[in-house]
Amino acid sequence: MRRYIPKDIEPKWQNKWAQDQIYKAVDFDDKAKFVMLTEFPYPSGDGLHLGHTREYTLGDIIARHKRMQGMNVLYPMGYDAFGLPAENYAIKNNIAPQLATDENIAKFQKQFDSLGYSIDWSRSFKTTDPDYYKWTQWLFLQFFKAGLAYQKEISINWCPFCKTGLANEEVINGRHERCDTLVEKRLLKQWLLEITKYADRLIDGLSDVDFPSKIADQQINWIGRSVGAEISFKVADSDKIIEVFTTRTDTLFGVTFMALAPENPLVEIITTEEHRANVNSYVVASQAKSEIERQDVNRDKSGAFTGAYAINPLNNQPIPIWVADYVLSNYGTGAIMAVPAHDQRDFDFANNFNLPILRVVKNQEKDEDHTEDEGVLVNSGVYNGLPSQEARETILKDLIKTKQATEKVNYRLRDWIFSRQHYWGEPIPIIHCPEHGAVAVPDDQLPVVLPEVERYQPAEDGESPLASVESWINTHCPVCDQPAVRETDTMPNWAGSSWYYLRYFDPKNTEAFADRSKLDYWKNVDLYLGGMEHTTLHLLYSRFWHQFLYDQGLVPTPEPYMARRGQGIVLGADGAKMSKSKGNVVNPTEIIDNGYGADALRLAVVFLAPYDQTTIWSPESVAGTYRFLQRVWTLTHEFEDHKGNSKELESLEINRATHQVIKRVSEDLSTLDFNTPIAALMEYVNTLYKLKVKDEFASQSWPTAIEALIQLLAPFAPHIAEELWEVSGHEDSVHLSQWPKWDDKYLISDTARIVVQVNGKVRAELVVGVDSTEEDVVKAARDDQKIKAYLEGKEIKRVILVPNKLLNLVVG
């Protein structure tokens, strides 16, 4: 018998599949379509890592399974190639990022090929292709034309290491998520996309798609919709008004001070001469603090009194106005009404500065200094006695009547800062004309191709490297043809990935980002698998783009992804995140080349744990899955050698095992369980090993049993399955064969094993006829030697029978 040597069969089949193009997705096919999407990789110099392998293997298993179920499957792959690592590499080695990127992609491609994925490579592209980013630019212009892309001078998060502005979502704990550098604030003119306009849609749309609650909740929290009121407070002895946002109008009588953010322009205006010096030095000190200092929750609350007072609109009491840097300038109005008795932060501040604390909500709990819980109003004039929730509405209504408040919804979500001061990104296709301002580059001049430059390093002052390319910058206004200059900022690395799935539907189109009829056929992604870390970045951004495109009538569905699943991270064997510095990185190519092969590796990364769970890599697991494949190999070959034997009747045992495993694998795959079907297949093979000793492959049930085994294994381990399929005499690919079906009639037995409990403890196991009556089962139990001993001298008080499963005798 030939031995199982993966490297003898895997490249052979990979070539054959490529040659026969068996994984090609067909536009407009009559079969039902299924779009299986996994996040495309950034082609770094390190190549595919184990996390990629897990993600793409999972996608491949689903794609292959759906294909065998008769669907027209599109499983595409591309490269998200704009981004900082390539640029940093370019800066360091003075090599064009284009070249480094192409080298890396070649490396990735080789690894991809060695893993045997059923990807339709004819649809592949990279986001850095001018043919691709032409359409990224065109789509940006649709936002611009709809008024959703705008320029504004704002204080932004600035990474001093990368020398670029960052979106809110890219700052983690005051540091740039990519390089871990402390972020600074800088005032810069930036392009923004008005994602806040879609805040409600992004929340509401979640109810039409199948996202795990973990992901949906995270997006909802990130958007942070908060319903409340904007209330106007007059400043005493002044015509100025302070607007504040609050969700607790019911606590209005408990306001004992107001607080303005240091950046609030009113600070300058209302501060009295007496307090000016003090307030100024406080504001300067606050602004000198780093982001991380200002965001530290545990820090003592600081502030300064402005000398001014506001008037409470309900009782006309004067309220001192303070400046405090715990008030955020970019949320709400940059000013708050402070209710120390019912807000922890206001409470802390009041304690620091000996400001009064007035309880206006009373609740059951003992009289604490402050509570944020609901209760009944006290110290609130005519509103005393109202439940706080009701008071919230009543007071707001009254204030609206007197035009002192409006209903207001606030979001934590901020507009998406879309400018980067970098070379390696899509140029923003805008021309600045002295007369006409920002003008869109006309469609027939797209793409605005990224020019070659002398140096890739961004400038200290935040100018993009493109600013130094005179010949490129200087152009003419598309409206008036007067001299004008190009925008030099580029798009963030999230731009190209915001719509890439649509390009797979029609990757070569030069007239449109995708042909409408193809969009109508493929519609959207049926299942999208990716990392949890993209929940509030890529996944939110691309939903926003898609919803906008839907509103523009450019795509046929309101949501891009019908279902989303997030796969867990694979940690190193030491339990730490894999990283080069820790030396715990596992290279999938090494495992394949060590002789285990792609199939054993694929099984190992999937068998490890449920796909959505973070798990620790165990090097021995490949040995286990390799051993299993070897047993499948041996079994199949032994069967082939004994084929002549088959003359006996069917084996009920084999039939039952076969139909059981078909059922289990099918059902598990439909619920996206991938580790348990592999266990089921292992169990099945163990069973067949035992049964083969019995009948020497003589029963007529063997051919079906082996065939089912190979087919069920095919999505998981495509190479060995294809080889064994051929060995068993098939000429067509197993991957185009029809997924086996189980028949319940083989699963039914005429006997049932019943567990017998006495007082809830398992004491024996009985075999009785299926669907035996309670009377019969109890009788059988009474006759059982072991049970007899437990019933001795006792009376059966109660009998519980779970048909065909369990009998519990309660005795006493």
Added chain:
RNA sequence: GGGCGGGUGGCGGAAUCGGUAGACGCGCUGGACUCAAAAUCCAGUGUUGGCAACAACAUGAGGGUUCAAGUCCCUCCCCGCCCACCA
């Protein structure tokens, strides 16, 4: 502080509706084969007591509901992820 997960053998993990806890794999132990080793095959493997049959205990801790709890309820502890001075 808020949101969401989770805690089961030496390890990764199984366990529809509450119904035999520990499937499957790793590791370990013993045996077969071999001059020997590797590979392979077979058997065993939660803990405690016992030669054994068997019994008791056992799913983070404590209580409860139930004929029956890993699963449901209450109280608490611990771990992970995400967000965080968002009014």
